[in-house]
Each structure stands twice: as structure tokens, then as C-alpha cells.
Amino acid sequence: MGIFNKLLTAVRGGATEVGEAIVDSQAIRILEQEIRDSKKALNDAKTGLTSIMAEKMGVDRKVKDLGEKIKEHEGYAIQAMDKGDENLALEIATKIAEFEHELSIQQGIRDGYDTKVVSLKKMIRQSERNIQAMDREVSVVKTTAKVQKANDLASAKFSGSNSSLNSATDSLERIKARQQKREDQAAAAMELHSDESGDDLQAKLKNAGIVDSGSSGSSILDRLKKQKGQS
């Protein structure tokens, strides 16, 4: 069974039960057993990998030794031929043939180990990911019971009643109202501030004689007279 299926089984199991019961649910127990099994399989795989790598190192040494022996005997064979000793040269060449045969066998074994190492490493990575996923699921489900209880308590507290009918939309409305109020307050404060600073500026302008402090009546009458004269 794939990891997603296992998770789904656990989640479905949890979904049918509520609160504390989730923690004890059969599905979670199964998942926890799976985690234990996977961890054991992971350990086995790691041990297997270690011994295979050790064996591979042994074979690597053999391959290296055989390669050196072949080179060494090729030198001997050439020396024998130089001395005109064909029989000895043939004997050495036969030995070289034996070494080469052994070398190809050992190389085959080494290739086999290489493949095994790669697949074991892949398996280990996969198992580690699976275990993490299952661990996560178990912890999520386990914390759910606690969190859910607190959630119920919290909503009861905010609605000011013990009613479990307290709805998400009610909560949303309350939040929106609070936000609106905050925004209104901020806007009002801003307005007040600008009013204040505006008044302040006007006063300063008057004091500086830039704006006519006596304004109004006479200045308006002057303006109207000018307008009349123009028409």
C-alpha cells in the first residue's frame, strides 16, 4: 500500500471519531505500527548497506590487486620473450589469462554491489520520507484533539455564550466590525489631527500678518464694490 493510501486510511479513521477518541483510534494505532515497522526496515536497510559497502570495498581491493598482477606479469612475459624463452613466456601468458578471467568475475561482482548500493540508498531515502510523513500525520491527528477542544472553548468565550452553534460567519462579522471600528477611529483621529494642525496654521498666519486677521465684513464689501464697478 502506498504512503498516500496509508495516510488516507488514518485520516478517515480519525474523521469518524471525535475529540480524545481520535488519539486512540484504530487507524492511528495501525499507522504507529507502520511507523515502527518502517523504522525497523530502515535500520535493516542501513545495516545491509553498511555490510554491502564493506564487501564492495573488499572486491574493489581484489580488482585493484588483479589489475596490478596482470601488469606485473605482462612485464615478466616481455622479459621472457626478450630472452627468447618462449615456453616461459607462454606459461606467464597463461597465468595472465587466469588473472583476466578472475578480474572479469570480480568486476561483475563489483557492478552487482554498485547496483545494490544505489537501490538500497534509494530505498533508505524513500523509507525516511515515508516515516517523516507518517510521523507528521500522527502528530497532527494527536494535537487535533487538544486543539479542537481549545478551539471550542475559545469560540464559546468570544461569542459570550456556551453555545456550540457559534458560527464561523458570526466570528468573521465580529472581526470585520472590529476592524471597521479601528479604521474609523484611525480616520477620525487623522481628521482631528489635520483639523488641529489646520487651525494652528491659520493662527500662525494671522499672527504673522499674512492673512488678514480683521478679515470678513469690510474686505468682502470692498470686493463686492469692485465687482460692481467692473460690470
Place this chain on the structure above:
Amino acid sequence: MSTEKLEQLMKGLTDNQTSHGVSLSVEMFDADNKVACIKLEDREEFPIYMTADEGQILCISYLFGDAQVDPDKRTAMVEAMLMMNVSIPLSAFSKIGDQYIMFGALSPKANIDELLHEIELLSDNVLEAIEAVSDYLKEAA
């Protein structure tokens, strides 16, 4: 689950919130020190629960329970949630037990700025989501 990691994140959130212009309260939620509860100011109704392990930092917020969903509209709502999932930035819908949730997950290597961003966004998304699916919920009692 790493208590140390969680505590470190909680401290980071508390220390850095003002530079982000948010106001939030962070407290350890359970006796085992595995779950932190984060409340954003004015949005205390939808707290965000945070856990951390080697694999991820998980932030969950509860939307509503099955009981609040109009039974006739349930399938349509679930389908709408599935379709919305891709478009929602950084958060996704899910269900734990009989509770619909919204969650976001981060790499355990994420920094505090990223976590704060995630939390703010999740909180925004939760409010948006409830608004979006409110037609599928039962009329408030």
C-alpha cells in the same frame, strides 16, 4: 517534534512582530510543548496553531465544523474549496476530523520574516475563505 525549535520560533515571532507592523500574542498551547497558539490582534476568533518538526513548520487555523455546513451544499462547498486551493497564496484547505481547516507549511529552514509573512497571509486567507464559503454554511442560529 522539536520543542526547542518551536520555542525558538515563538521567541522569534514575539521579538520581530513590531517590525512587521502586526500585533500578535504567542503562547505555548499544550503541556507537552508541541503546539504554539498564535493570535493576531482583532482576530482572536481564528487563532493559528503552529507545530515544528524536522520535516516542516506547520501552521493551522480552524475554519468551522461539519455541523455548520449546510448538508445540501456540502459537496458543492468541498468542490469549491478544491478548486480554490491552487489560487490561494501559500495556504490550502484541508480537514482534520470534523473540522475544516486552512493551513500553510514552511521549510524548517525558513526564517522569521518568512514565518511572519506566512502567518499574516494565513490569517488574511482564513477571513477571505470564510467569506467566500459563507453561502454554503447554515444561516447563523
